[in-house]
Structure formats: structure tokens, C-alpha cells
Amino acid sequence: MPDDQVIQTTVALDGDGTCIAQARHLSADFLTRAQAEYGLPVSQRAIDLAQLVVSELVTNARKYAPGPVLMELRIVGDLVEVVVWDSDPVLPVARAADAGRVGQHGLEIVMTVAKGFQAQREPVGKRITARIPLRNELERALTDHRAV
Template structure:
């Protein structure tokens, strides 16, 4: 997994990146909250590396996307997962790696359904969402515009 990430960075070049690994033993809420905080801290600190300040509403949207993707990993792919944030000039790529090979499936719009709207939300607010097979699971990647 690390070699593929390094090769991708060499060709496309994010300005800044950071990742955090979760072993999957944390309580659901603790892992998701930690991922949201990690994302906010990463984006808030980005001006120190020369990136323009990310607007607060974009930080909040990034936290929402991370929350939905990590929640899916916690609920449907118990075990270790990794959150990778890659900051580009005008976008943030959010990737969650987990051990489940099956792709998340967006459900049809149903305002009467309680819960299970995470993938719908991510697709609605992001420029793109992809699922990429990995040697031991998958990578769900979402690209969020920062402008």
C-alpha cells in the first residue's frame, strides 16, 4: 500500500499529506471523532506549509466526508483502517483504506429512510468518489473542492 501511495505522489504531487492508522480496537465514536479532529487540525495547519487558508465551511465539509467514510469502515469492515489526507492547491483528497473488499453501495434517494445516507452525502458534496481494490481490501477516495 505504501509503495503505491509513494508512486502516485511522485506523479501528481499533493502539496501536503498526512495519514493516521487505526487498529480498529477503539470504540466506534472514538475512532470517528479522532478522524474528524485529525482532518480539521490538518487543514487548519496548512497555511504554515504555504497553502492558503482553507475556508471554514470547506473544513466542515471535509470533516463530514471523513466522518461518513470512517464510519463505513468501522461498521462494515471491522479491523485496521487508514485515513490519508492529500492537500492539493484547490482540493483535498480523502482516502480511507480498510480490509473489506466489497465496495460501498449508494442507496437510492429515500427521504423516509433513517440512516444509511453516508455514501449519498459523500457523492453529493465531492467532485469525485472512487473505490480502488488494494492487495488486502480497498481504498475509498473522495475529492473535495476547496474553492
């Protein structure tokens, strides 16, 4: 794939009860297509983690912000960026670890599995970006070793 080519998709989710499942399916389809059409090395772990991150971020957007949610998926180098925009300008804050707390662990999960995380205010609302490696470290090391 040429360096200047960007593989991406953007979708507006209406925020109803089906949007979380829809977003998960879209992320898996996006990565599967990127693998099939562009020959990108996308691990099953990357697909699973992208679905998890999408689920958590879209769930939070649906829970805390009125109106639609925009989700963008794009391949940047050896990462997939999951970008979720919602209309609430309040930036999320990870809570302190608490084994007794039930629920509200979504942001902790995202920050644990993502290689990078960013939350920024927009003129309207906020944009959350999480970056996930397309291959896990073991796969990358084995592939790089074989290439030598």
C-alpha cells in the same frame, strides 16, 4: 507552494469507538495547518465538509470492515483528497433515494458534497477517495475576479 510539493498526512486508526472523532479532529487540524504553514486558501466550508466526509467514510469502514482503518489526507491542487482504506473488499454502492429510510445515507452524503469520488479494490480490502475543494465556488470567483 511549489507544484511538486505534496502536503499530506497518513494515520492508522485502530477502529475503536473514538476513531471517528479522532479522524474528524485530524482532518480539521491538517487543513488548518496547511492554511497557516503554506498560506493555502482553505475555507471554513472545506474544513467542515472534510470533517463530514471523514466522519462518514471512517464510520462505514468501522461498521463494515474488521480491524484497523488507514486515513490519508493530501492537498492536490485546489482540492483536499480524503482517502480511507479498510480490509473489506466489497465496494460501497449508493442506495436509491428513499425519504422514509432511516440511516444508511453516508455514501449519498459523501457523493453529494465531494467534487470527486472513487472506490477501488486493493490487494487487501478497498480504498475510497473523496475530493473536496479548498474554496467554495463563490470564494474562487471573487478571488479570481480581484486578480484580474
